[in-house]
Amino acid sequence: MSCNHCVMAVTRALHGIEGIRDVSVDLKTxxxxxxxxxxxxxxIIRKRISEAGYEVVG
Structure with missing residues (x-):
């Protein structure tokens, strides 16, 4: 992730998953x-983040 747009995209992807709340995405880390x-x-989490265009590491 390189900008606030990235943060918002990942945040939206996670908020779209039933059972997930209080999402916080830290651009720096x-x-x-x-x-x-x-x-x-x-x-499911990996898939949604991947569909948003980002890679899950770890």
Whole structure:
């Protein structure tokens, strides 16, 4: 991620997943944090971020 547009794109991608709330994306570290209200399959998270045009590392 290189700009605030990137932050917003990842934030929107994560907010679109049922069971995820309180999304925070840090441009400086490249990390996204969130709270799960129900268990969410990590592959769904990876897929949504990937569909937004970004790579999940780690």
């Amino acid at each position: 490249g990390e996204a944090t969130f709270e799960e209200t129900i268990p969410v399959d990590p592959e």
